[in-house]
Amino acid sequence: MKKLFPSTLLAGTVLAGFVATAGAQELVTTDRVGSPDAPNVLTMRANPNQSTNSPSPEQKAAFEKVWQEFAEAHPDWQIQFEFFGQDIGGEHARLLEQARAGRAPDCVTVDSFQLALFIDNGVLKPLDDYFSQEEIDDLFPFIREGVTGPDGSIYAWWWGTDLRVLYRNTEIVPEAPQTWEELQAAALKATESGIEGVLFNGGRWEGTTFDWLANFWAQGGSLVDDSGKPIFGEGENREKMLTAINYFKGLVDSGAAPKRVATIKDYNDFNAAAIAGSAAMFFGGHWQHFQLMEAMPEAEFAKWDVSELPGPSADERSTGTGGWTVAAFSDDPAKVEMCANVMREVYMGPANEVIGDLPTRESLFASLPKFQDPYFGKLKEYLVNGHARPGVPIYPEISNQIQIMMGEVLSGTKEPEAALDGAWNRVMDAYGKL
Incomplete structure (x- = not known):
């Protein structure tokens, strides 16, 4: 009862x-x-x-x-x-x-x-x-x-959740990008006026992993199987991982995203850029809508809108929910x-x-x-x-290694394949010790 x-x-x-x-x-x-x-x-x-x-x-x-x-x-x-x-x-x-x-x-x-x-x-x-x-x-x-x-x-009672969205200055990017390709094109066009195209977390913290994983999940990728064993470095999941890694790498290599994203590990950096008018878009949390509303003049805040995160195609979407x-x-x-x-x-x-x-x-x-x-x-x-992080004991180590992997790729110290293989091997070593 x-x-x-x-x-x-x-x-x-x-x-x-x-x-x-x-x-x-x-x-x-x-x-x-x-x-x-x-x-x-x-x-x-x-x-x-x-x-x-x-x-x-x-x-x-x-x-x-x-x-x-x-x-x-x-x-x-x-x-x-x-x-x-x-x-x-x-x-x-x-x-x-x-x-x-x-x-x-x-x-x-x-x-x-x-x-x-x-x-x-x-x-x-x-x-x-x-x-x-x-x-x-x-x-x-x-x-x-x-x-x-x-x-x-x-x-436990999971009482509140969040999700990641794309913020954009509608004066600079009037239409919401639906795909990765559209986002990169819009960001590159924005840089022609001397501002940063798109910002995202790329530093060493959980936000980097979680925000980026939406691109892996949008392809139908899985980090672990039903038993909690890691599978992201094998077969189709490995290919989907590489596709998502190369998406972010392409944003930096093309100039659509500044190289400094490799060091960003605070959502407040995005708020500061929006308030300063120095960036056209950023991947952020839904709660930043209210922070910007409070911090910006009404006319400036009215220029900003949110939309669903772009996917590899318009029909392939995911967003991290924490x-x-x-x-x-x-x-x-x-x-x-x-x-x-x-x-x-x-x-x-x-x-x-x-x-x-x-x-x-x-x-x-x-x-x-x-x-x-x-x-x-x-x-x-x-x-x-919405896609939540897998509720398995190995997830914190998966996240830790993805953070390292993304840092290596975005800073240019390793190619995606080598960075992914390194992360995969370290995760499996940790899994074997659980």
């Missing part, structure tokens, strides 16, 4: 606002939610961008309202926060060590592409009792697959239930409205006010071609 929680309608409070008394405000601080005298304590590690520590004043204030109502709904509980630093990969490695030793926080926001490691290591608690089958079935298929373990139970989950690590059933309350009442809907991360349940696109904006209508269409 499912333990279904009554809806608290927190999403509505984000938009309608909440006038708190001075005493009630003390329930929400930068590192605590709830009364400091509450008898029950839930420890929680979170991404600061998804909390009352958000660097955005608007989001910080909205999260305070959401957490305020949560605290009032659960007066016997306090949540004590700690926060991830900027090295998310390193932070998750440390978290896994803590979980294996039984020292992890009770409740944690876990990056979706790291989730499989925690499921595989058996450190997460099943959540089937806290979500209805209707809610689970309402998840986008790639989301539902990502949170489901080998035993069929769900081990996002964050919340998972329970505690052995205490009461704390697992409270963590599930956090998932349902803070993150499943309200946090989507605060941050703009896309809902993972299809019905929320229709019910949450924020997502009635036509911009989100386009994104929902693009999600049809």
Whole structure:
């Protein structure tokens, strides 16, 4: 029997606002939610961008309202926060060590592409009792697959997702490129006016792998087989890898993309270029739409539009879909239930409205006010071609080696074949040691 929680309608409070008394405000601080005298304590590690520590004043204030109502709904509980630093990969490695030793926080926001490691290591608690089958079935298929373990139970709630899109200055590139060839031609034409044609991540970080993989997936490529064994360096997958590598190499070699992309490892670089008017296009995350809206004069922002990532042909499309989950690590059933309350009442809907991360349940696109904006209508269409990173333990090493491979190719130190073979051999060595 499912333990279904009554809806608290927190999403509505984000938009309608909440006038708190001075005493009630003390329930929400930068590192605590709830009364400091509450008898029950839930420890929680979170991404600061998804909390009352958000660097955005608007989001910080909205999260305070959401957490305020949560605290009032659960007066016997306090949540004590700690926060991830900027090295998310390193932070998750440390978290896994803590979980294996039984020292992890009770409740944690876990990056979706790291989730499989925690499921595989058996450190997460099943959540089937806290979500209805209707809610689970309402998840986008790639989301539902990502949170489901080998035993069929769900081990986290993947509450927000994202996707990669092509941003373009419509004064310079009026029509959205549909294919790789069209994009390169448009970027080269833009450089004739002295600006950079197209920018993308090419430095040593996860964004480089994830953004580029859409070009491999658009061809129908697979990184691993059903058992989680790497297959990207063999047969047809190897050829599709080389095709995708040569696409980005061609952008740099032709001058459509500047050589400096080999060092870019921050989406903020793209925002800076758009604001400065120094680039015509870039591959970025859907959330940058709001960052640019906030940072640019209205007339300048109106020049920018987003479209689906081009493919090798107009009919072959893919886009990387990431996002964050919340998972329970505690052995205490009461704390697992409270963590599930956090998932349902803070993150499943309200946090989507605060941050703009896309809902993972299809019905929320229709019910949450924020997502009635036509911009989100386009994104929902693009999600049809969404592709999540494989939920297998070897993926972090695959990503690491792709980052090295792309750096070698984009900097010109290795040809694509040699760079791919090197990455493949190192991944298989690592796989053999799992």
